[in-house]
Amino acid sequence: MQRKALTALALAGMLVLAGCSGGVGDGTPTATDGAPTTADGEPAQGTSSVVITQAAESGVNFYVSDQENAIADFDHLNVTIAEIGFQRAEGGWSEHAVDNRTVDLTRLQGANATRLTTVQPENGTYTKVFAYVSDVNATLTTGEQVRVKLPSEKLQLNSEFTVGANESTDFVFDIAVHKAGKSGKYILRPVVSQSGTDVPIESVDEDLEVEFADEDSVTRGGNATLAVTRDDEPVENATVEIDGEQAGTTDADGRVTVAIPDEPKFKLIVEAGDDVADLRVTFEREDGESEMEAEEDDREEADDDDDEAERDDERDVDDREENETESGDDDEADDERSLNATFVGEVAPGGNATVSVTANGSAVENATVTVDDEQVGTTDADGRLTVAVPADAEAFEVEISAGEREAELEVDF
Template sequence: MPLFSWSRAWATVAIVLVLALIGFGLHWMLTPEAPVVAQANFRVLLSDQENAIGDFESLEVTITSIRMLRGGEEGGWEVIELEESVVVDLTRLQGLNAQEIWGGIIPEGQYIQVFIYIEDAIGTLKNGETVNVVAPSRNLHISKPFVVTAGDSVVNFIYDVTVVAAGNEQSGIKYILLPQLDQSGADQEFHEVGEGKLTLWVVDTGTPVIPGQNITVVVTFQGDPMPDAQVKVNGVHVGNTSGEAGQEGRISFTVPYDEKLKVKAKIYTALGELEGQLKIE
């Protein structure tokens, strides 16, 4: 083969390589990098300690903002204005049940107080009467220090509240919303209530939920047990809730050896499909 044919061939290869490199470079320069989504390092979850909550069919509390006082020499406030007000029904958050009202990133360091600001609290009693529940000064505050550190760990701050009844039937009963210091803080056990209209509860046995242990979950809708609800545990169907007298809405199962436990319930009713879930870490 003549020498000039080899030269022409190598020249062609060189041109192809150059064009490929140029194309790769343009693609690298023009293709935007995927945004890096920072993981939340702090969450506030609301829970309710049982007092007068048994009087209510529902008790919806509307929260507009959260403020946290920093400790140490710097001091100052970390203010979180919720883009949309968060409405939680306290009747679903009894016992260890808790619901997230905010999750995001706050500066590292020590915090010594947490305030939540309440727009209103409106309850429906079991007799059908609607009442306004008073939140003194329209805010609640708890002094319970916690520390946010660098790394992947997330601080879950449980903000426990309770509703109490004051007065009597003659003078009129007034309901008041108060914070509960003992059951609040970043070191509290909790079961996280997810979205959906069904409420799931773990029957309290006085011991924590651990793998290999048998537990019983109750599925309710507006306070009433729901028999024949389909229940899944970490995606695996474990059966339907009982319809037997005294056991309505209950199902027992063995906790799997997984890092997290997610229990989901679903039932078809005249109101349509109802769902609910509970997460335990």
């Protein structure tokens, strides 16, 4: 589900800022200095300001992006993902179905990314990530439909990250389409250097917008009308929950009137299909009338131009770093049909390249190796075969098959 981060700040004599000591940045309500409070330290009844922040949610926000390689050749490149998973550092996998979500990589170039899902794996350290691709549909800018190959149905990369208690983690899974030299063929591969939790994100998602239709009407124990929109259009049949209880459903105008709890704080959740806006509302005691100004808290905009420049530099060296496909793994979560193929040592024009093929940690003998659509041999008992690299090659692509299992390697020079 996609989650929208919204912040509304109430201004009344004193500005309440997220991040101040004991303030709303951590979701904890704090009475304004000098304002009357109850014996429990809660704001006293009376005129109050309202602070709305994003409700803290733990879990992993899983984004998909595209490193700009051969994507300019495509009018659209739709990739359908059925499942994602994370390998724990101590062993075992945390797997999550995503209901065959389809993303168009042509919309996700550079820092552009879309949130595929938000999942809740156990707290701990994870070392590998996979995305199970169930379908690829591609059309070139010329209008020609082409087949884009996968090294296996499971795109996988090594990327260590940690999920902490009550923490939200943004993970970007970057996928690039590569052109295999002059062959006219294309292949999808995950890009390690552009993936992980520390890369910039520019969200392309059209999230829910939630605001109070009449800001002055938001008072403890009263009623208030919510307006829910997406891309400036009203959202009908969005459901609203307050502190876990059903509070109403939006009408054709995207509006619903809800009862505000007579409490110093409460949590409000709006759901419309896969989209969710979750807010925490806190009342702060103020002398005099209050005003409330709603504004979007776009955390993606916090990434500065230096981050984007660094990302551009990393793209230039990515192909030199990616000399192996991460098409499978040797543990229980691997698809039995997948092969793990790598180049042993350096691959250069005019030299020899040794291909190593394994499955579930064991060498694969008699795997067929094809170069430029021509069969060049089969692997030996150690799962290896050495082949010649053309001296004038701009790229070197190798296809490996063993029964119904396939893998593919590519190096651009």
